Amino acid sequence: MITMKDIVREGHPALRKMAEEVSLPPSEEDRETAEKMLEFLKNSQDPEIAEKYNLRSGVGLAAPQLGITKRIFAMHVTDDKDNLYSYSFFNPRIISHSVEETHIEGGEGCLSVDREVPGIVPRYKRIKVEGTTLENEKVTLRLRGLPAIVFQHELDHLNGIMFYDRIDDYKGKFKKELPKL
Ligand SMILES: CNC(=O)c1cccc(C)c1Nc1nc(N2CCN(c3ccccc3Cl)CC2)nc(N2CSC[C@H]2C(=O)NC)n1
Numbered sequence: 001m002i003t004m005k006d007i008v009r010e011g012h013p014a015l016r017k018m019a020e021e022v023s024l025p026p027s028e029e030d031r032e033t034a035e036k037m038l039e040f041l042k043n044s045q046d047p048e049i050a051e052k053y054n055l056r057s058g059v060g061l062a063a064p065q066l067g068i069t070k071r072i073f074a075m076h077v078t079d080d081k082d083n084l085y086s087y088s089f090f091n092p093r094i095i096s097h098s099v100e101e102t103h104i105e106g107g108e109g110c111l112s113v114d115r116e117v118p119g120i121v122p123r124y125k126r127i128k129v130e131g132t133t134l135e136n137e138k139v140t141l142r143l144r145g146l147p148a149i150v151f152q153h154e155l156d157h158l159n160g161i162m163f164y165d166r167i168d169d170y171k172g173k174f175k176k177e178l179p180k181l
């Protein structure tokens with residue numbers, strides 16, 4: 001099973017690389033990676049298992065966070081209507097997106113970032129996405145809310161982007177230069 005020691009932290013080169021497309025149908029090795037990532041997310045959200053194995057809770061995990069620069073990520077997240085989005089995707093992509101943006105009030109966290117990084121991370125509010133699942137099915141989904149944010153956060157990992165790269169110093173932008181007293 002994947003535990004925190006398997007997750008690379010910021011500074012590891014895999015987090016800043018462009019991940020490679022996975023050849024389909026996925027190999028046994030890639031399927032196993034995808035399955036173990038989804039299992040990690042489920043374990044991390046189970047209080048007993050998380051406590052027992054000292055897991056940080058997450059709703060998304062991307063293969064580069066395991067040092068595997070392949071276009072694979074898993075998400076296991078419930079939206080505000082209690083719909084569960086539990087997927088491992090091979091070669092996920094955003095087909096289209098709303099102009100409108102959204103964000104998590106509390107900012108974002110990442111299993112590869114062992115610190116709090118305050119700030120608003122702008123994400124598209126609604127996205128139409130595509131990816132190949134563990135069952136080797138090509139699925140198209142329309143996502144909004146937290147599932148949409150998680151998808152974008154994990155897709156960023158496949159492109160070497162960290163959530164804090166997107167935190168706009170909007171406070172700094174409007175700060176009036178105060179006269180030096
Ligand atoms: C909804 N967020 C907030 O409420 C949020 C709120 C305050 C501060 C921050 C900083 C927030 N931000 C944030 N909180 C999360 N978790 C909330 C707790 N949760 C969880 C915890 C325990 C059991 C089950 C679960 Cl489910 C796990 C997930 N996760 C992410 N991200 C950014 S996108 C990928 C995703 C990720 O998995 N990161 C590891 N950001």
Ligand code: NI
Nearest residue numbers: 109110111112
């Ligand atoms: Ni992350």
